[in-house]
Amino acid sequence: MADLLEQAARLKKIEEDEKRKKAEFRKKMEKTVSDFIQDSNLQKKRCEPMGKLERSILHDVAEVAGLASFSFGEDKESRYVMLFKKEFAPSDEELEAYRKAEERRRRKERAALETEEASRSQKRPASPNSNYRDKYSHLIGTSAAKDAAHTLQANQSYGCVPVANKRGARSIEEAVDEIRARGAGSGSSV
Numbered sequence: 001m002a003d004l005l006e007q008a009a010r011l012k013k014i015e016e017d018e019k020r021k022k023a024e025f026r027k028k029m030e031k032t033v034s035d036f037i038q039d040s041n042l043q044k045k046r047c048e049p050m051g052k053l054e055r056s057i058l059h060d061v062a063e064v065a066g067l068a069s070f071s072f073g074e075d076k077e078s079r080y081v082m083l084f085k086k087e088f089a090p091s092d093e094e095l096e097a098y099r100k101a102e103e104r105r106r107r108k109e110r111a112a113l114e115t116e117e118a119s120r121s122q123k124r125p126a127s128p129n130s131n132y133r134d135k136y137s138h139l140i141g142t143s144a145a146k147d148a149a150h151t152l153q154a155n156q157s158y159g160c161v162p163v164a165n166k167r168g169a170r171s172i173e174e175a176v177d178e179i180r181a182r183g184a185g186s187g188s189s190v
Contacts, residue, residue, distance in 0.1 A: 025054060029061045036083060037065060043088040049073065049080045058083075072098055 036045045047058060055071055058081050062069035068089040073079035082098070084090055090098070133140070168175070 022053075022057065026057050026061065029058050030065075033058075033061050033065045033067065033083065037067070037085070043085055044090075045083045047081045047083065049078050052076065052079075055079065055081050070095060070098070 032045075032047070036042060050058070059069050059071075062081075062083055066086055068084040068086060070082050070084075070090075071079050072082060133142075170178075
C-alpha cells in the first residue's frame with residue numbers, strides 16, 4: 001500500500017514539474033511574441049526548431065496575439081515555427097515557396113554530403129618523390145646530416161678494451177678449422 005502511495009506522489013510531482021515547465025515555456029514564448037509585435041522593423045520571425053508540444057504552445061500564443069504562424073521542416077527535431085504579422089501574412093504561393101525551399105535545402109545538403117563522401121573515398125594517385133632526401137627532409141633536416149657526417153669518428157675503445165686489441169689476426173676459415181680440430185680431438189678420446 002505504501003508503494004502505491006509513493007508512486008502516486010512521484011507521478012503527481014512529475015506532472016507538476018511538466019506543468020511548471022510548460023507554463024515557463026509559455027511565458028517565454030509570450031515574451032518573444034510580444035517583442036516581435038513591438039518591433040516595427042520585423043515582418044516575420046523564425047523560431048528555433050522545437051518539439052511538437054512546444055510548437056503547439058507557440059501556435060496558440062501566436063493565435064491569441066493575432067499573428068499568423070506556420071510550421072516548416074520535415075523531421076520532428078528540425079521543424080520550426082515561422083511567425084508573421086497579420087498585415088504581412090504570406091500568400092499560398094509564398095508558403096509553398098517556403099516549403100520548397102526546405103526541400104531544396106535538404107537536397108543541397110544531401111548532394112554536398114555525397115560529393116564530400118565521394119571525394120574522401122577516391123584515392124589520390126601516388127606520386128613518389130624520386131629523391132629520398134627531399135621526401136624526408138622534414139625529418140632529417142638539410143644541413144645537420146652533412147655536418148654530422150663530417151664529424152663522425154669511430155670509438156677508440158669499446159667497453160674497457162681498446163678496439164685495436166679486439167681485431168683478430170686469423171681469418172674466419174682458420175678459426176673454423178681450429179674449432180673443428182678441437183672438436184674432433186675431444187670426441188676420439190672419449
